[in-house]
Amino acid sequence: ALAVSPTGSLYYASWSGNAVYKVDYTAGQAPAITQHPQNTSVPEGETATFSVNASGQQPFQYQWQKNQQDIPNATSQTLNVASVSSGDNGAQFRVKVTNSFGSAVSNAATLTVTANNNNQAPKATITAPAAGTLYSGGQVISYAGTGTDQEDGNLPAANYCWIVNFHHETHYHPFLPQTCGVTSGTVTIPTLGETSANVWYRFTLTVRDSGGRTNSTFVDVPPRKVNLTLKTNPAGLQLTLDGQPMTAPVQTASVVGIVRSIGAPGQLPVGGTRQGFASWSDNGAATHDIPTPASDTTYTATYTTQHLLTVGVNISGAGTVAANPASADGFYNAGVSVQLTASPSAGFKFDSWGGDASGTANQAGVSMSAPRSVSANFVSTAFSCADDLSHNATTVGFSGDIRVIEVSASPACNWQSVSGAPWMTILSGSGTGNGVVRFRVDANGDAAPRTGSITISGRPYQVTQSAAGCTFTLTGPNFVLGGAAAPVPYRLSISTGPNCDWTAMAYPSFMTMTGATSGRGSGTVSFVLPQNDNAPRQGYITIGGQFWRFVQQSLAPVSPFSDVPATHPFAGSISLLKANGLSAGCGGGQYCPEDPMTRSEMAAFIIRALYGENFSYSSQPLFTDVGLENPYFKYVQKLREIGATNGCTTTTFCPGDSVTRGQMAAFIIRARLGLLYTDLFPVLTAPLFADVGNGNLFFPYIQKMKELGITSGCTETQYCDNDRTTRGQMAVFLTRAFLLP
Numbered sequence: 001a002l003a004v005s006p007t008g009s010l011y012y013a014s015w016s017g018n019a020v021y022k023v024d025y026t027a028g029q030a031p032a033i034t035q036h037p038q039n040t041s042v043p044e045g046e047t048a049t050f051s052v053n054a055s056g057q058q059p060f061q062y063q064w065q066k067n068q069q070d071i072p073n074a075t076s077q078t079l080n081v082a083s084v085s086s087g088d089n090g091a092q093f094r095v096k097v098t099n100s101f102g103s104a105v106s107n108a109a110t111l112t113v114t115a116n117n118n119n120q121a122p123k124a125t126i127t128a129p130a131a132g133t134l135y136s137g138g139q140v141i142s143y144a145g146t147g148t149d150q151e152d153g154n155l156p157a158a159n160y161c162w163i164v165n166f167h168h169e170t171h172y173h174p175f176l177p178q179t180c181g182v183t184s185g186t187v188t189i190p191t192l193g194e195t196s197a198n199v200w201y202r203f204t205l206t207v208r209d210s211g212g213r214t215n216s217t218f219v220d221v222p223p224r225k226v227n228l229t230l231k232t233n234p235a236g237l238q239l240t241l242d243g244q245p246m247t248a249p250v251q252t253a254s255v256v257g258i259v260r261s262i263g264a265p266g267q268l269p270v271g272g273t274r275q276g277f278a279s280w281s282d283n284g285a286a287t288h289d290i291p292t293p294a295s296d297t298t299y300t301a302t303y304t305t306q307h308l309l310t311v312g313v314n315i316s317g318a319g320t321v322a323a324n325p326a327s328a329d330g331f332y333n334a335g336v337s338v339q340l341t342a343s344p345s346a347g348f349k350f351d352s353w354g355g356d357a358s359g360t361a362n363q364a365g366v367s368m369s370a371p372r373s374v375s376a377n378f379v380s381t382a383f384s385c386a387d388d389l390s391h392n393a394t395t396v397g398f399s400g401d402i403r404v405i406e407v408s409a410s411p412a413c414n415w416q417s418v419s420g421a422p423w424m425t426i427l428s429g430s431g432t433g434n435g436v437v438r439f440r441v442d443a444n445g446d447a448a449p450r451t452g453s454i455t456i457s458g459r460p461y462q463v464t465q466s467a468a469g470c471t472f473t474l475t476g477p478n479f480v481l482g483g484a485a486a487p488v489p490y491r492l493s494i495s496t497g498p499n500c501d502w503t504a505m506a507y508p509s510f511m512t513m514t515g516a517t518s519g520r521g522s523g524t525v526s527f528v529l530p531q532n533d534n535a536p537r538q539g540y541i542t543i544g545g546q547f548w549r550f551v552q553q554s555l556a557p558v559s560p561f562s563d564v565p566a567t568h569p570f571a572g573s574i575s576l577l578k579a580n581g582l583s584a585g586c587g588g589g590q591y592c593p594e595d596p597m598t599r600s601e602m603a604a605f606i607i608r609a610l611y612g613e614n615f616s617y618s619s620q621p622l623f624t625d626v627g628l629e630n631p632y633f634k635y636v637q638k639l640r641e642i643g644a645t646n647g648c649t650t651t652t653f654c655p656g657d658s659v660t661r662g663q664m665a666a667f668i669i670r671a672r673l674g675l676l677y678t679d680l681f682p683v684l685t686a687p688l689f690a691d692v693g694n695g696n697l698f699f700p701y702i703q704k705m706k707e708l709g710i711t712s713g714c715t716e717t718q719y720c721d722n723d724r725t726t727r728g729q730m731a732v733f734l735t736r737a738f739l740l741p
Helices: 571-579 599-611 633-641 661-673 699-707 727-738
Strands: 002-004 010-014 019-023 032-035 040-043 048-051 053-055 061-066 078-081 092-099 102-105 109-114 123-128 140-149 160-168 171-180 184-188 199-208 214-221 225-233 238-241 244-247 250-255 259-263 273-280 287-291 297-313 319-324 331-333 337-344 348-355 363-367 372-380 386-389 393-396 401-409 414-419 424-428 430-432 435-441 450-456 459-465 473-475 490-495 501-507 512-514 518-520 523-528 537-543 546-552
Touching (some): 032 102, 032 171, 040 048, 053 171, 078 092, 123 199, 123 214, 140 160, 140 199, 225 238, 238 250, 273 331, 297 319, 319 372, 348 450, 363 372, 372 459, 393 501, 401 414, 401 430, 414 424, 414 435, 424 450, 430 435, 473 546, 501 512, 523 537, 599 727
Antiparallel strands (some): 010 019, 032 053, 048 078, 061 092, 123 140, 160 199, 225 250, 238 244, 238 259, 259 287, 273 297, 319 337, 337 363, 348 372, 414 450, 450 459, 490 523, 501 537, 512 523, 537 546
């Protein structure tokens, strides 16, 4: 609802907020005349007075005119024409009011000059309100006066005229329009209206005698003022006063009895945490009106820390989660315990909780001591023919990524995958028999980590993504670990920002994490390995999208090739390469670890890692320099068919050329992630190696190699992208990239 107050201000009521707001026009208003000059009759030799009032953007410039001609130096809101003469009789007076947005011209007022006849002017006296009177909002003020004249004596009421104007700083608004024929009356001061304390009311009495001469007098009535102080607990939060935002504490002068609106809005959340309104010291609602009290008063808004609980399901429509107590916007007071209950839809059953809740019971409790994110994982009750997934969970950096899950299934099994979060997109997610699921994770722009799930033929796969801006550096022991069970746990150091939350995940199952597997800020995780009596094996720990990978040697390591002793730094990786059929060596029982890797050998290694030796390929040569007779023909053909290479020129592959470390990064990342050589993919924008900047052709591939733990560089700070890749280095890269998910 809209209303105009007696002072000319516009107000509206907010039913939902239980508040009344004032509309202030702060810019863009041309003047509008709200009170025009009035006709007046003055005896010859006396002073005639004209005045105007206007609304619009201050400040105003005034220019009075007589008979449409500018009057020099007549530039005030009021015009006094002294010593009028008979020649002024019938003159027209008007004023032009101007501001930076335009101008307005008032109506003309007519001056009537009467004969003086030595008539003495009457005397007007205001007897009420008395000088020194103060007002409060809602107060009834009486006004009264007398009018006497030497010739006429006491003047009759018909000769009295009253005007009351409400003054605000440099302008005024009509309050009581000209009221004639009474010697006294009352006005009621409104409680709604101008909230400034720089205001007052002016009561003006004009009396006229029988000869037409007048006399005016006025009394100003200022307000009773007090100081209002607004505070918050804790200090420094945002409040509103009369709908205007301000930072507490704040003190303002206010007129007693005038209604003010104070508000304690919800504070914007930071990282899933906010300050939520709890109470005002006067027990009012979050936003409520107060009549200004008669003494200085402090109003304090108390806030409580609240954390956001985000609850999702891994498959849309698979079930619902109820929270007790419920929250309209997901925020809870710090320390509150929330009971979650998962209910499956028809055709599904509850499987487990993910994120900040755990367990397989359909009820779980969450303590809101920090922002929490929980996922309810449901699985289909329909028959699932997929035997296994290469791994069940992973972490992703805030910049996003493309990831691959290997699916093991019988040849007749038709399976498909479903994303349970809008920020995870399935790129390829169905198949028959063994296959892979490729999915993209969008960048996380929120200040809190998030967790989501992908369901593959009823099997949940959990993804945890770090918060925006949170990067992680993992520093651990030697990448080659001994085959014996260590007497003390291995320790992995985590370096990150102080407000960055993290969760550690380990693979495969022979690793056992000890101690904390999640935390905030820099820290450590520890793990133990059992004795390895068999061939070398690999494992990793992933935190925030970063991977730390290792090889555990056999308890009794053997030399995989005659030129690779068991003590060789790459012996474990070369042994894995041989055991998985990726390389039979360079001939004569040797591996030649220091020899440069050729482009054709690299094609063979990568394709064997992806497909083994049985795969289809085109018999029509795709490069002019790799024909059917070339022993690497089928590997080069397949590498081109999957889009991992476009050759060294538009028509040739250059099979005998050595491979630089930069080129090798591009080949491996494209093959691992199923990318074409033209595809783009998310990476951290801050360089991870000092010698590989954003402008480097291979920058995104080298960044991704470091993120996935496939390389740690040629030194602690450099990658050496132009160096040749040796066969020993290639063994490490290949086993890390393709022999573990």
